[in-house]
Amino acid sequence: MTFSIVGRCAETGQLGIAISSSSIAVGARCPWLRAGVGAVASQNITLPALGPQILDALESGLEPATALDQALTRNGYSQYRQVALLDSQGRSALFTGSQALGVHNAQAGEQCVAAGNLLAERGVVEAMVHAFEQGSGPLAERLLAALQAAMAAGGEAGPVHSAALQVVDDLTWPLVDLRVDWAEQDPIGELEHLWRAYRPQMRDYVTRALDPTRAPSYGVPGDE
Template sequence: MTFSIVGRCAETGQLGIAISSSSIAVGARCPWLRAGVGAVSTQNVTLPALGPQILDLLESGSGSAAALDKALASNGYSQYRQVTVIDQHGATALFTGGEALGVHHAVAGEQCVAAGNLLSSTRVIEAMVEAFEQADGCLADRLLAAMHAAMAAGGEAGPVHSAALSVVGELVWPIVDLRVDWADEDPIGELDSLWQAYRPQMQDYVTRALDPTKAPSYGVPGDE
């Protein structure tokens, strides 16, 4: 049903998540990030509340494993959940309940954790971690490389229909927040295309927000 990777860039401190699912609009429920705090993916039978709860615990000083354990214990039904966590320092935690769907797996790597359920094989998750660790480029590039590796390794047992990519840096809002809420085919390819279109404009939007007097032209009629 879902596979994802949470990761951190050791050079910039950016935190990010890439995720895909057979369900509609996975980006609306599963990825949770907070600048300078951490990133959480909550999936399988998703409880969105786990994301902000774990981030709150991280922000208050809990370690990744302790934050994950406390949030799961306070909500019940943990046997249905699959959750991955990375904090601002790169410390990771992961959990997969006994009622996780189909073939499932979770692996922590260097500055990343990948997890999935209803997979074609456990190799899918291992391929994601390897791709992230070996990829060049910025954090978004490396997260997408992991997603492509997952599909090349077999992906889900059935078709995927939605995908999302989110990255936070020093600002309180995401510098990348891209979603494909439904595609009949290849939502990860569509997500990658969105990223390639957004990448050259990303800094412009930051500049406009922080100092409108230095804002680049929008390039639309009436903009001078």
């Protein structure tokens, strides 16, 4: 039903998640990130509360495995959950419950973790890790390449309909927060199209926020 890649850029310290699902609006429930703290993908039969709880535990100083175990124990029904996370140092933790849907897998790699359920085959997760590790360029592009590799390896057992990409840097808000909440076909391709449009403007929006006197204009009504 869902596959995701959580990654960290060793050069910049950025953290990010790219995720896709057969369900609507996967980006509204499953990816959770906090600058300087960590990134959590909570999926399968999703409990959105796990993301913020794990990030709070990481911020308090707990190691990833302990933070994950604490959140799962606190909420119960862990047999239905699948969670993948990285902290700001690149340390990882993974969990897949006994009631995970269909074919499922989870794997840690270099500066990344990937997980999926209701997959076409277990190798989909391995393809994501390999693509991320072999990728270059901005973190967002390496994450998107991992999603495309997942699809090339078979993706889900059925069609996917939503996708999301989030990246945090050193700001309190996301540097990248792009979503395709529903597409009949190729939501990952639509997400890549959004990224191509957003990338040239990304840093300008940071400038606009931090120093409005230097804000570039994009010619929209009222923007002079």
